[in-house]
Amino acid sequence: MSAPLNNLLETPDDGTLEQWYVACAQKELRKNKPYRAKILGLNLVLFRQRDGRAAALLDQCVHRGTRLSAGKIADDCLVCPYHGWRYDAQGQVVHIPSVGDMPCSSTSPAYRYRQRHFAVQEQDGLVWVYTGTGNPQEKPVFKLPVYGEKPWQSYFMINTFEADVGSLVQNFMDVPHTVFVHEGIFRSSTGRTMEATLACKAQSVEVTYHENGDKIGFLNWLSNPDGEPLVHTDRFFAPNVTRCDYRWGDCSAFFIISQITPIDSRQSRVYTYIAYRFRLPRWVLRLLRPFIHLYTRIVIRQDVKIIQAHRQGLDNAANFKPSNVQADAVHIGVDQLLAAVRRGEALPPAQRRESRIRFAL
Structure with missing residues (x-):
């Protein structure tokens, strides 16, 4: 079950949405700390997984709508600060504390719930998020000239x-x-x-x-x-x-x-x-x-x-x-x-x- 997109958002044109945008600098996205970003009126939460890869979700818990960026990262998951619901990098709810320690499978209550996730790419010191629903690979991220090159x-x-x-x-x-x-x-x-x-x-x-x-x-x-x-x-x-x-x-x-x-x-x-x-x-x-x-x-x-x-x-x-x-x-x-x-x-x-x-x- 997906949470609704932000109802307060002034809906951008499709062409504006189907783009890569910088969400933050790489140094701003630290391990073990969620990062809040806003792009085109949409609040997003970014976090790093255990292997260092960045993930981005809509900044809203599907349970009661709480801002996920106010939560924490535990066991490679983003944890809602209100009732402890846990999300993986794909937005899948993998644990609901109030229903016990049932494993996440197609028969568990948690499996029914998912938040929207966004494609993320890191390049040249920046973290990019694709805000559309199309194929992100069809639009390359802008390459910074001479980044990391000597003597620049x-x-x-x-x-x-x-x-x-x-x-x-x-x-x-x-x-x-x-x-x-x-x-x-x-x-x-x-x-x-x-x-x-x-x-x-x-x-x-x-x-x-x-x-x-x-x-x-x-x-x-x-x-x-x-x-x-x-x-x-x-x-x-x-x-x-x-x-x-x-x-x-x-x-x-x-x-x-x-x-x-x-x-x-x-x-x-x-x-x-x-x-x-x-x-x-x-x-x-x-x-x-x-x-x-x-x-x-x-x-x-x-x-x-x-x-x-x-x-x-x-x-x-x-x-x-x-x-x-x-x-x-x-x-x-x-x-x-x-x-x-x-x-x-x-x-x-x-x-x-x-x-x-x-x-x-």
């Missing part, structure tokens, strides 16, 4: 934003806001014209910038001591991953990959992966690592703050319609691709295009 340095930042996936994708791929939100620390307004090529593809939106003299804040002295031209490319991979690449020659590069997990229609948890390599000795980079981490955290906290102001503005009046100019062509492409995702489709051929855009910075 990498780390994660985890933040909660007051925004849906679309607003965050548009923010992470939006260059014009950087001279205002991150003025002086990332970019400053100069009035120069920036040109870019926008490519809207079946499953992605890609922007390649053609401003070779562009500089990225105070990191420029570290990342580009030889004055190499900057190669800057931003990509959105449907349904919820953005990747921003900054490269200077063959020896220096800085990647920002953001994996967006929708908590509900108004909030998202973002797992930002930073990877970099610079033409400096390793001991120098070790000394600079705290400053690089601090710099990126300052930048992302500025985005958290402006996204909150954006959310508050949207809440001020219903049915807001944006006023787009040429610099917002990226936003339009993102909106069109996300609309296709919600329908469970690729971007329609009529909307696939490549165009040149120009804007002042």
